[in-house]
Amino acid sequence: xxxxxxxxxxxxxxxxxxxxxxxxxxxxxxxxxxxxxxxxxxxxxxxxxxxxxxxxxxxxxxxxxxxxxxxxxxxxxxxxxxxxxxxxxxxxxxxxxxxxxxxxxxxxxxxxxxxxxxxxxxxxxxxxxxxxxxxxxxxxxxxxxxxxxxxxxxxxxxxxxxxxxxxxxxxxxxxxxxxxxxxxxxxxxxxxxxxxxxxxxxxxxxxxxxxxxxxxxxxxxxxxxxxxxxxxxxxxxxxxxxxxxxxxxxxxxxxxxxxxxxxxxxxxxxxxxxxxxxxxxxxxxxxxxxxxxxxxxxxxxxxxxxxxxxxxxxxxxxxxxxxxxxx
Amino acid sequence: xxxxxxxxxxxxxxxxxxxxxxxxxxxxxxxxxxxxxxxxxxxxxxxxxxxxxxxxxxxxxxxxxxxxxxxxxxxxxxxxxxxxxxxxxxxxxxxxxxxxxxxxxxxxxxxxxxxxxxxxxxxxxxxxxxxxxxxxxxxxxxxxxxxxxxxxxxxxxxxxxxxxxxxxxxxxxxxxxxxxxxxxxxxxxxxxxxxxxxxxxxxxxxxxxxxxxxxxxxxxxxxxxxxxxxxxxxxxxxxxxxxxxxxxxxxxxxxxxxxxxxxxxxxxxxxxxxxxxxxxxxxxxxxxxxxxxxxxxxxxxxxxxxxxxxxxxxxxxxxxxxxxxxx
Numbered sequence: 001x002x003x004x005x006x007x008x009x010x011x012x013x014x015x016x017x018x019x020x021x022x023x024x025x026x027x028x029x030x031x032x033x034x035x036x037x038x039x040x041x042x043x044x045x046x047x048x049x050x051x052x053x054x055x056x057x058x059x060x061x062x063x064x065x066x067x068x069x070x071x072x073x074x075x076x077x078x079x080x081x082x083x084x085x086x087x088x089x090x091x092x093x094x095x096x097x098x099x100x101x102x103x104x105x106x107x108x109x110x111x112x113x114x115x116x117x118x119x120x121x122x123x124x125x126x127x128x129x130x131x132x133x134x135x136x137x138x139x140x141x142x143x144x145x146x147x148x149x150x151x152x153x154x155x156x157x158x159x160x161x162x163x164x165x166x167x168x169x170x171x172x173x174x175x176x177x178x179x180x181x182x183x184x185x186x187x188x189x190x191x192x193x194x195x196x197x198x199x200x201x202x203x204x205x206x207x208x209x210x211x212x213x214x215x216x217x218x219x220x221x222x223x224x225x226x227x228x229x230x231x232x233x234x235x236x237x238x239x240x241x242x243x244x245x246x247x248x249x250x251x252x253x254x255x256x257x258x259x260x261x262x263x264x265x266x267x268x269x270x271x272x273x274x275x276x277x278x279x280x281x282x283x284x285x286x287x288x289x290x291x292x293x294x295x296x297x298x299x300x301x302x303x304x305x306x307x308x309x310x311x312x313x314x315x316x317x318x319x320x321x322x323x324x325x326x327x
Numbered sequence: 328x329x330x331x332x333x334x335x336x337x338x339x340x341x342x343x344x345x346x347x348x349x350x351x352x353x354x355x356x357x358x359x360x361x362x363x364x365x366x367x368x369x370x371x372x373x374x375x376x377x378x379x380x381x382x383x384x385x386x387x388x389x390x391x392x393x394x395x396x397x398x399x400x401x402x403x404x405x406x407x408x409x410x411x412x413x414x415x416x417x418x419x420x421x422x423x424x425x426x427x428x429x430x431x432x433x434x435x436x437x438x439x440x441x442x443x444x445x446x447x448x449x450x451x452x453x454x455x456x457x458x459x460x461x462x463x464x465x466x467x468x469x470x471x472x473x474x475x476x477x478x479x480x481x482x483x484x485x486x487x488x489x490x491x492x493x494x495x496x497x498x499x500x501x502x503x504x505x506x507x508x509x510x511x512x513x514x515x516x517x518x519x520x521x522x523x524x525x526x527x528x529x530x531x532x533x534x535x536x537x538x539x540x541x542x543x544x545x546x547x548x549x550x551x552x553x554x555x556x557x558x559x560x561x562x563x564x565x566x567x568x569x570x571x572x573x574x575x576x577x578x579x580x581x582x583x584x585x586x587x588x589x590x591x592x593x594x595x596x597x598x599x600x601x602x603x604x605x606x607x608x609x610x611x612x613x614x615x616x617x618x619x620x621x622x623x624x625x626x627x628x629x630x631x632x633x634x635x636x637x638x639x640x641x642x643x644x645x646x647x648x649x650x651x652x653x654x
Contacts, residue, residue, distance in 0.1 A: 052582075239585065240585060250577050251577070254591075255564075258595070259379075262592070262593050263590060263593075264590070
């Protein structure tokens with residue numbers, strides 16, 4: 001009967017989250033009862049989308065919800081064996097018992113590291129794939145801008161656009177991430193928005209305008225992109241990280257979408273689940289032949305999870321931010 | 328060889344346009360040369376979309392561009408006979424000669440007033456039709472909100488939604504227009520946004536949320552609607568009148584489109600020209616059997632045109648604003 005440490009939200013942050021908003025709580029977790037499995041989490045995902053749920057959606061004094069990958073360590077449930085890997089949304093905790101609702105069995109690709117199933121070959125990669133190709137209706141050779149291009153979603157979106165023969169501009173918030181995007185990924189132009197004004201830099205980087213803006217940021221990035229959109233351009237809106245801490249994200253030139261007849265569309269990955277088999281096939285191939293590259297920032301131990309989320313919101317991750325609990 | 332009076336833009340307005348921004352200029356217009364027609368304008372259209380062109384797009388010291396309906400009074404061009412009616416975008420002038428580029432011959436419906444070809448059965452009606460059915464992908468029985476529902480586009484959009492069995496809320500800026508929408512058109516709820524806060528009023532008027540918001544306003548109306556959008560809702564963005572005078576139209580809660588996976592799409596009528604035959608058939612029928620009603624505000628003489636545009640921006644029109652030059 002293991003003990004499980006969990007991360008609770010104990011108060012709702014105003015502005016950027018701080019360590020005081022979280023607490024680590026130890027709980028007894030029973031053995032698996034009939035019809036249950038006991039799961040030990042191995043990896044937990046830390047995502048920008050967790051931030052708005054801290055303001056509304058995430059219950060106080062309960063374990064933080066979020067994507068994770070675990071291993072079945074006891075099973076009294078048909079179809080699950082000890083050693084099976086499962087993905088789920090039950091988040092920031094070490095162990096839990098479950099009747100398997102919300103658990104998805106994972107057969108890891110033997111030729112790839114397990115961690116890629118938590119990003120490029122998992123939810124963030126699929127979000128990038130469907131957001132760009134289905135919601136954004138990307139066509140080969142178009143002009144593309146991706147914000148937070150050093151992040152888990154943005155880096156995949158930018159690379160898929162490159163694979164489709166597009167001219168791709170990425171924005172990021174550090175020189176190190178900018179160098180990776182320029183030198184390793186090979187984007188056509190990279191903007192460090194902390195050192196140059198995004199509006200002017202994007203104008204200079206997009207002499208042929210923009211057909212698709214893959215938006216993770218909103219705010220000033222979206223304003224800058226709306227000034228550059230070509231006729232019938234598309235803006236798949238994946239995230240609005242500029243507004244997550246403040247709760248507001250002003251956009252002052254939305255009327256631009258009329259003259260250029262631009263579409264903005266908010267989305268989540270379940271909107272295009274029919275593409276999932278295509279995604280798994282394409283992305284596994286791209287990862288194996290090195291055409292999609294990735295970075296990971298992995299911290300160890302559940303006590304590090306709140307700091308990982310705080311650091312993510314401050315842009316301290318390179319690529320996917322993960323918490324490793326066991327291996 | 329007639330003289331033609333024209334309305335010129337002589338300076339760009341800052342904020343609401345004023346009479347000083349315009350001048351009336353008299354010009355000699357030659358007779359029709361070989362390959363030309365001479366057209367006398369009968370009706371000129373006054374539209375909210377003219378306002379942003381005063382800031383950028385409309386040349387200074389030239390006749391204001393805009394939709395109009397004229398009659399051929401001389402023809403030295405095959406295919407055009409004296410008496411033919413033509414629609415065009417050459418706007419605020421009494422007479423002009425043309426090689427017929429940009430002229431479209433109009434065969435008026437003998438069972439309807441000529442003026443309806445300038446609104447419900449013309450450009451504004453087609454904008455409403457395609458914006459709602461094609462861009463907005465309206466489905467029967469949905470929850471719908473139309474802003475400036477007393478205007479030329481909004482009133483048609485609201486009535487098409489009613490014809491499709493939808494629950495329809497309209498906003499407008501006067502009690503008289505609100506009464507027309509409630510008592511004559513029969514909308515399910517009507518909001519006079521000048522007497523009640525739009526956000527609260529829309530919340531109360533939409534107990535089942537919104538599937539489609541037909542946006543002519545932007546700004547606070549769009550913010551109020553984004554709070555009420557149902558999952559996979561659609562916002563055809565036809566106009567942003569709230570920002571036309573200021574040049575800005577802040578929207579602070581655009582991130583709402585992510586969680587509800589909402590689509591916003593700017594459009595102009597040429598985006599759905601393939602629907603034009605369907606529109607003409609449907610709308611002529613609806614007008615003849617009284618299922619689509621309309622209001623007109625008609626002022627006489629070209630000297631009244633600047634005041635008509637100024638009044639339109641102040642909401643002084645009921646329904647379509649027209650300038651009549653001749654009959």
